[in-house]
Amino acid sequence: MIETKEIKIDGVLQSAQKQSIDKSAPTFVSVTEQIEWIDPIDFFQAGKAIEENRLYWSSADQKTQFVGIGDALLFHDEDASYQDLKEKWKQTLENSWIANPFSQYKTGPIAFGGFPFDAKEKVEELWEGFSGSQFRVPTFLLTSENDKSFLTMTVYVEQGSNVDQLAAELITRKNQLLHAPKPEYQENHTVLKHEVDPVEWKKLVNKATTTIYSKNVDKIVLARELQIEFDEICDIGQVLDRLQKTQKNSFIFAWEKDDVCFVGATPERLVKVDNQQLFSACLAGTAPRGKTKEEDNDFGQQLLHDQKNRNEHKIVVDMIKEAVCSFAKYVEIPEQPTLYPLKNLQHLFTPVQAELDQGYTLLDVVEKLHPTPALCGFPRESSLDFIREFEQLERGWYGAPIGWFDQYFDGEFAVAIRSALVSGDKATLFAGCGVVEDSDPEIEYQETNIKFTPMLQALGG
Numbered sequence: 077m078i079e080t081k082e083i084k085i086d087g088v089l090q091s092a093q094k095q096s097i098d099k100s101a102p103t104f105v106s107v108t109e110q111i112e113w114i115d116p117i118d119f120f121q122a123g124k125a126i127e128e129n130r131l132y133w134s135s136a137d138q139k140t141q142f143v144g145i146g147d148a149l150l151f152h153d154e155d156a157s158y159q160d161l162k163e164k165w166k167q168t169l170e171n172s173w174i175a176n177p178f179s180q181y182k183t184g185p186i187a188f189g190g191f192p193f194d195a196k197e198k199v200e201e202l203w204e205g206f207s208g209s210q211f212r213v214p215t216f217l218l219t220s221e222n223d224k225s226f227l228t229m230t231v232y233v234e235q236g237s238n239v240d241q242l243a244a245e246l247i248t249r250k251n252q253l254l255h256a257p258k259p260e261y262q263e264n265h266t267v268l269k270h271e272v273d274p275v276e277w278k279k280l281v282n283k284a285t286t287t288i289y290s291k292n293v294d295k296i297v298l299a300r301e302l303q304i305e306f307d308e309i310c311d312i313g314q315v316l317d318r319l320q321k322t323q324k325n326s327f328i329f330a331w332e333k334d335d336v337c338f339v340g341a342t343p344e345r346l347v348k349v350d351n352q353q354l355f356s357a358c359l360a361g362t363a364p365r366g367k368t369k370e371e372d373n374d375f376g377q378q379l380l381h382d383q384k385n386r387n388e389h390k391i392v393v394d395m396i397k398e399a400v401c402s403f404a405k406y407v408e409i410p411e412q413p414t415l416y417p418l419k420n421l422q423h424l425f426t427p428v429q430a431e432l433d434q435g436y437t438l439l440d441v442v443e444k445l446h447p448t449p450a451l452c453g454f455p456r457e458s459s460l461d462f463i464r465e466f467e468q469l470e471r472g473w474y475g476a477p478i479g480w481f482d483q484y485f486d487g488e489f490a491v492a493i494r495s496a497l498v499s500g501d502k503a504t505l506f507a508g509c510g511v512v513e514d515s516d517p518e519i520e521y522q523e524t525n526i527k528f529t530p531m532l533q534a535l536g537g
C-alpha cells in the first residue's frame with residue numbers, strides 16, 4: 077500500500093500505473109480532495125443522471141453522511157463469509173495507491189454493504205439482486221462531516237490502461253455530479269397498501285408462544301411484511317430527505333442495485349469500532365410515544381418497569397455482553413436500561429463499550445454478534461430453526477448487518493430494521509417483534525404496525 081498526499085488525479089493515476097507495471101497486477105487507486113460543501117441528498121439525486129448504483133448512509137447523530145455513486149469494486153459472496161471478505165479487503169489494499177491528506181475525516185477507500193439475515197435462506201424473487209453479502213467501494217464517495225465535504229474517487233489502474241482517458245472520464249463525471257442543477261424532489265404517493273396475511277401472522281405468534289412454553293426456547297423474533305404501490309416510480313431521494321428530517325437518533329441508509337433499493341432508518345447500532353474502541357447497543361422492549369408529555373412519560377415509565385419487556389431486553393444484554401467479552405479485556409455495561417426515544421416509539425436501551433483486543437476487527441465482532449436475540453431470539457439455533465420452518469417471509473437483508481468499513485477496518489454496522497425494499501413503483505416493508513412466553517398476538521401485531529410507521533410515512537403512505 078502506498079499512501080501519499082498528492083491528489084492531482086492524472087499524476088496519481090500515472091504513478092499507480094507504474095506500480096501496476098512493476099507488480100504485474102492492477103492497482104486499486106483512491107484519491108481524496110476537499111470540495112465546496114454540497115448537500116448529500118442533492119449529490120445522491122445527481123447520481124441518478126449518470127445511471128450508476130447509489131448508496132447513502134447517515135450516522136445516528138446525523139454528523140456524518142456518506143453518499144456513494146458507482147461501483148469501483150464489488151465484493152459479492154453467495155456464502156456471505158465474513159472472513160473471506162476480510163481477506164479480500166486486505167488483498168485489495170496490498171496493491172493500492174491511496175492519495176488522501178484528509179484521512180481523519182472518514183474518507184479514502186471505504187466499503188459499504190450488507191449481509192443477509194440468514195445466509196442459508198433461499199433467495200427468491202423479492203431479494204433476487206441481493207443474494208449473499210455484497211460490499212461496494214463507490215467510484216465517487218461524498219463524505220459530509222462537520223459541515224465539510226470531501227470527495228474520494230476510486231478506480232482500478234491496469235498495466236495497459238489509458239490513464240489520460242481514465243482521468244478525463246473521471247473529471248467529466250465528477251463535474252456532472254458536482255455541478256448538476258438543484259434536483260427536483262418528486263412527491264411519492266402510496267395508492268395501494270396490502271398487509272400480508274395478518275391473521276396467519278397472529279397464529280404464528282401463538283405457535284411461537286406455545287413452542288416457548290413447551291421447549292427450551294426463551295424468545296423468538298417474528299417479522300411480517302407490508303406491500304405498497306405508488307402512483308409513479310418511487311423517488312428514493314425524497315424518501316431519504318423525509319427520513320433525515322423526521323427520524324432522529326436513527327441511522328439512515330440506502331443501498332441501490334440495478335433500480336432496486338433497500339432503504340431504512342434504523343435506531344439499532346450493531347457495532348462501531350474506532351481505533352479499537354468498540355461501541356455496541358442493546359435495543360429491545362418497545363412502547364409507543366404518548367400524545368402529551370405526561371402520557372409519553374407514563375408510557376416510558378411503564379416500559380422501564382414492565383417485566384415482560386425487561387426480560388426480553390435482558391436476554392439481548394446477556395448475549396451481547398458475552399460475545400463482546402470474548403474480544404475485549406474490559407466491557408462497560410450499565411446495570412439498568414434507559415429509554416431510547418424515537419419519533420413513533422420508544423425502546424429500552426443499554427449501551428455497551430469495550431476496548432477490542434489487538435488482532436480482532438469490526439468484521440469479527442459483526443460475525444459473532446449477528447443475529448442478536450433482538451432480531452432472532454434466544455437460544456440462537458432454536459429460534460432460528462423456528463423462523464426457518466414457520467415464518468412465511470423472505471427476510472433477505474432485513475434484520476441483518478448493514479454498514480461500512482475503511483482501510484483500517486474501522487467503521488460501523490447497524491441492524492437493518494425499519495426498512496423497505498423499493499423496486500420501481502412497489503415497495504415491501506418489514507417489521508418484527510420479540511415474542512416471549514406471555515406475548516399477546518394482538519399486542520405484538522399492534523407493535524409491528526407502529527414499527528412500519530416511519531417508513532410508511534417516508535414513502536408517502
Ligand SMILES: C=C(O[C@@H]1C=C(C(=O)O)C=C[C@H]1O)C(=O)O
Pocket residue numbers: 297344359360361362423450451493494506507508509510511527
Ligand atoms: C424486529 C424489530 O425490532 C426489534 C425488536 C424490538 C422489540 O421486540 O421490542 C425492539 C427493537 C428491535 O430490536 C423491527 O423493528 O423490525
